[in-house]
Amino acid sequence: MAFATFIVRRLLLGIVVMWFVTIGTFLLFFVAPQDPARLLAGKNPTTQEIADINHRLGLDQPLIVQYGHYLDRLIHFNLGISFVNGVSVNSILKQDLPPTLSLMVGGALLWLIVGLGAGIISATRARTVLDRVATTGVLIGITFPTFVFGLVLLFIIYLPLNRAGFHWVQTGYEGPTTSIVGWAGHMILPWITIAAVSAATYTRLTRGSLLDTLGEDYVRTARSKGLTERRVLYRHAIRAALTPVVSQLGVDMGTLAGGAVVTESVFGLGGIGQQSLTSITTGDTPVVLGIVLMAALFVVVANIIVDVLYSVLDPRVKLS
Amino acid sequence: MSLTQIEFQAGGAGNAPTQVIKGRSPWALAWRRLRQDKVAVAAGVLIIILALLAILAPVISSWVGHPPNTPYNNGTNSQGLPVSPSGTFLFGTDGLGRDLFVRVLYGAQISLLVGIIATAIGTGAGVVMGMTAGYFGGVVDTVLARFIDSVLAFPYVVLALALAVVFGPSLSVTIGVISFFSWAAIARVVRGQTLSIKEKEYVEAARSIGSGSWRIMFVDILPNLIAPVLVLATLAIPTAIVFEATLSYLGVGVQPPTSSWGNLLAQAQQFYSTSWWYLVFPAGFLLLTTLAFNLLGDGIRDAMDPRTERVFAAQRKGRRAEARRAGRTPPAAEVG
Numbered sequence: 001m002a003f004a005t006f007i008v009r010r011l012l013l014g015i016v017v018m019w020f021v022t023i024g025t026f027l028l029f030f031v032a033p034q035d036p037a038r039l040l041a042g043k044n045p046t047t048q049e050i051a052d053i054n055h056r057l058g059l060d061q062p063l064i065v066q067y068g069h070y071l072d073r074l075i076h077f078n079l080g081i082s083f084v085n086g087v088s089v090n091s092i093l094k095q096d097l098p099p100t101l102s103l104m105v106g107g108a109l110l111w112l113i114v115g116l117g118a119g120i121i122s123a124t125r126a127r128t129v130l131d132r133v134a135t136t137g138v139l140i141g142i143t144f145p146t147f148v149f150g151l152v153l154l155f156i157i158y159l160p161l162n163r164a165g166f167h168w169v170q171t172g173y174e175g176p177t178t179s180i181v182g183w184a185g186h187m188i189l190p191w192i193t194i195a196a197v198s199a200a201t202y203t204r205l206t207r208g209s210l211l212d213t214l215g216e217d218y219v220r221t222a223r224s225k226g227l228t229e230r231r232v233l234y235r236h237a238i239r240a241a242l243t244p245v246v247s248q249l250g251v252d253m254g255t256l257a258g259g260a261v262v263t264e265s266v267f268g269l270g271g272i273g274q275q276s277l278t279s280i281t282t283g284d285t286p287v288v289l290g291i292v293l294m295a296a297l298f299v300v301v302a303n304i305i306v307d308v309l310y311s312v313l314d315p316r317v318k319l320s
Numbered sequence: 321m322s323l324t325q326i327e328f329q330a331g332g333a334g335n336a337p338t339q340v341i342k343g344r345s346p347w348a349l350a351w352r353r354l355r356q357d358k359v360a361v362a363a364g365v366l367i368i369i370l371a372l373l374a375i376l377a378p379v380i381s382s383w384v385g386h387p388p389n390t391p392y393n394n395g396t397n398s399q400g401l402p403v404s405p406s407g408t409f410l411f412g413t414d415g416l417g418r419d420l421f422v423r424v425l426y427g428a429q430i431s432l433l434v435g436i437i438a439t440a441i442g443t444g445a446g447v448v449m450g451m452t453a454g455y456f457g458g459v460v461d462t463v464l465a466r467f468i469d470s471v472l473a474f475p476y477v478v479l480a481l482a483l484a485v486v487f488g489p490s491l492s493v494t495i496g497v498i499s500f501f502s503w504a505a506i507a508r509v510v511r512g513q514t515l516s517i518k519e520k521e522y523v524e525a526a527r528s529i530g531s532g533s534w535r536i537m538f539v540d541i542l543p544n545l546i547a548p549v550l551v552l553a554t555l556a557i558p559t560a561i562v563f564e565a566t567l568s569y570l571g572v573g574v575q576p577p578t579s580s581w582g583n584l585l586a587q588a589q590q591f592y593s594t595s596w597w598y599l600v601f602p603a604g605f606l607l608l609t610t611l612a613f614n615l616l617g618d619g620i621r622d623a624m625d626p627r628t629e630r631v632f633a634a635q636r637k638g639r640r641a642e643a644r645r646a647g648r649t650p651p652a653a654e655v656g
Binding site: 028030068139142143144145146147151152154159199262265266276279280281283288291292295 | 331482486558575588599603606607
């Protein structure tokens with residue numbers, strides 16, 4: 001029962017958050033000195049043409065009325081129509097979601113494996129060669145800007161492989177429906193890029209949190225019971241040490257759903273991130289609003305999942 | 321005269337040589353530790369060299385005889401592609417046949433300028449906001465702390481893109497956007513420190529002699545914040561540099577023909593299969609710069625933090641034993 005009330009309460013709160021997000025983005029983009037009508041009308045439009053377009057898009061109405069219309073469509077799950085090409089925002093998002101989701105899920109798996117592994121190693125074997133390797137890796141991860149890392153991968157992996165006639169690794173995006181192997185070939189470099197940059201954060205988090213946890217009384221108790229170090233580590237310490245990692249993962253998943261703008265641009269994946277870059281630069285407000293709302297939805301849901309996971313991982317945490 | 325500056329004589333009894341014991345301020349100790357940190361010193365030297373190259377970019381450009389924005393006929397080959405590094409063009413040329421060496425140096429100007437100015441603004445704002453929140457507490461603190469949290473939690477790349485586009489991409493907008501996202505991390509730390517410092521006896525003493533809030537904040541609290549803020553600021557510079565490069569790479573930061581490492585790399589992406597130098601030099605400079613600032617920041621943190629003394633005490637004990645074996649005098653123990 002407590003669980004059900006928790007979920008309902010958080011969902012309601014989430015709706016309030018989303019409502020604030022619509023107000024914020026709506027204001028930012030409609031107050032912005034941009035003129036979608038002029039953009040649509042082509043070269044040398046007459047004043048009449050511009051007025052017509054503004055009327056068609058409803059831009060000649062007061063802001064509050066426009067906002068009312070927007071909310072009205074929104075509760076019918078209709079995100080409106082793109083200013084630039086007249087396609088519905090729902091279908092644009094549907095088309096852009098697969099590359100972004102592929103990137104998110106594969107990337108997250110990879111960086112969790114690397115980040116957790118490196119973090120556990122450097123916490124349990126502090127000041128050994130392995131720890132040094134992990135620390136150096138972290139330093140490289142935080143030093144390389146995402147786009148530079150991506151470009152370097154293109155230069156040292158994609159280019160030589162394709163020159164050598166090995167065409168598995170590709171840029172662009174291809175859905176997994178045609179061929180899983182082909183899909184992985186398109187995704188492997190983006191996965192490595194996004195994982196390399198994020199794994200550094202996860203290594204540091206895991207290392208710090210695990211070192212703290214290993215100093216706690218209950219770990220000493222577990223040791224004094226005569227448990228093997230392995231069991232102490234994996235059954236007792238890591239579970240509680242994972243809580244900050246899980247909350248970071250929640251934040252990152254939410255952010256990524258708004259698109260990994262940089263990674264997608266470097267590899268030409270054409271997901272939500274690239275879409276947001278084009279839409280923002282062309283002043284395509286409905287698409288931008290749609291992306292922001294979807295990202296906010298992911299953040300809200302991710303946060304709820306994180307809080308549930310918290311209580312599963314650490315029995316001291318109670319849902320409320 | 322503060323206590324640490326007092327020099328006094330000890331052991332003057334009898335005919336033993338007079339020994340002067342000199343008190344060292346925490347700053348002097350930190351500086352001493354920093355100088356012993358070879359990595360941090362190397363990073364510092366590298367930063368100075370980069371800064372000199374950036375400042376002297378116009379001079380170097382006229383030495384080489386290539387202005388940054390002039391395309392050269394011999395700067396592209398018969399197929400119109402950039403030419404590789406040579407005596408004429410040290411780093412080769414870019415897509416339009418301009419001297420990449422000169423453009424990379426001008427890019428260093430932009431990077432360091434953005435890094436330092438954005439960090440300065442962000443740090444200033446962060447210190448004021450954090451101190452205000454921590455010192456006044458109550459409603460002020462609640463509002464500011466929530467604001468700090470929401471800025472930190474925001475998916476900043478998208479918002480930064482939006483701000484850059486809304487205000488039109490330019491150098492000053494880039495600096496503004498980066499400053500807006502850099503103050504919150506500093507404000508959070510400053511707030512925490514202020515919360516504990518304001519309970520100290522000397523703050524109470526200051527209040528009891530009638531000092532006003534602003535005087536207490538800036539005269540009594542601020543000096544205690546300098547050490548952590550200095551570390552955070554050093555580490556914020558590379559973040560700002562990467563941020564600028566990313567915005568410029570995406571086309572919403574510094575606009576061509578002004579060169580920035582970010583927009584150089586965006587152009588390089590069309591040519592990387594034929595012209596490695598176009599990618600390697602701007603990327604190399606960018607990486608060296610961020611790495612140097614990160615290493616220097618870590619060095620300053622270790623030097624300022626007395627706790628590192630304890631962490632490395634074991635190591636130093638080993639070193640001292642080694643020194644004794646080699647017949648040298650062991651380095652004096654430092655107390656942080």
